[in-house]
Amino acid sequence: MRPRFVDCHSHVVPSGDDGAKSHADGIDLCKLAARAGTEILYATPHVWPHLVLTEQRERVIRQAFEELRRDAPLELRLGFELTPAPPLLEEDPARYVLEGTRLVLVEVPFAGPADELWALAEHIETAGLVPLVAHPERTEVVRALPELAEELAERAWPLQVNSTSITGRHGPEAEALAWRFIEQGHAKIVASDGHRLTRPARLDDAYELVSARVGEEAALPLFDGSGLRTRDRRPLPSRAGARDA
Template structure:
């Protein structure tokens, strides 16, 4: 049976001066991998880190992204891949001076917020995420929370995310976590979150050839365990609050 047309809401596939695609050529190489693996809509989501972290969204980085994005978008459109803009936003970036809509996933009323990973010291990240999620909601957006399974507080106790899911916010696994690509702890947490029924989306969080933008392998793994009916909505973008679905209607 054919795979669905995947919608990938989290990928560092356009140059922005972060740790994702380093050049237009690199971006095209990554987008080719996405198309060949069945992705039809791909959101380019550069890091918008806190000012104290590695990749805050400086004016220079924004210019790099703004310049590169249309070049890559127009090239990959010929391959049947719809590239859209977005950002991966660290929760504290959504402070009083910021309009969350400036960071939304283009064509949706959703914003991708980053769960602090093991590389940051956040033993109690939920209040920070709730605060950012509330600001997003006040701006008419639904939060999509990236890689909860990579956060030690969550892998220690996956039940702490349930109140977020109960608000109608989307928990978005890194699909490679399901394959063990982020280590055994994240793999175990990812499957537990699925088992708990609190995850609604899986995305690639692609950063390069060693972390490519492909969803097909994780899709097959979920399909094997839970069946196609359960797997498809995690990967086809159908749960997103679309303002403009575009090619996301191309679902087999």
């Protein structure tokens, strides 16, 4: 029997970023995800230095999210994907937590050094939360120095690799690094980072490849939401409707 997947990274809610452009787009993406075996899907709109989460933008996103949650054929949860930037160090990271978890999704910048990533990850940790490091395998800094990602993982900051890196969509370098992090045990989660129908939110194809290489027993925890549970059992940050992942 095919497992049910938990996908903690996608852009299915229209939010002004480069993901879904409309409710209809979002529904199409959710339907495809459900058909591919995803049971719980996180919508994680980008928070970019040039597209921050103003109160106005947050209201619009939450409204769009509620409408999508109502109509989607799977369980939809909300989070955000942070691109490290100094203003985020002045904010309470609990605002951005993945619903029902202690994790805050933070991407490794595609270009440039990792200093701001370290600063933001430490800020999140100081707030009693855990940074979840998105797609390190796709970034210049980690391609130049893969040990950097391993250092992050050794801080108990889990690595999330993209399913599309495993399937080779982002080229041989990202593919090789994704496998390296999986085989070393540093990657804790595989997520789709799905943006649009040509780059959908699906995990089934990557799951087939990972289970063929490392076995189903080792593959499953990367796909079933196990990686979203953290050891810290303090109460979750207050958030309406938050549930355990």
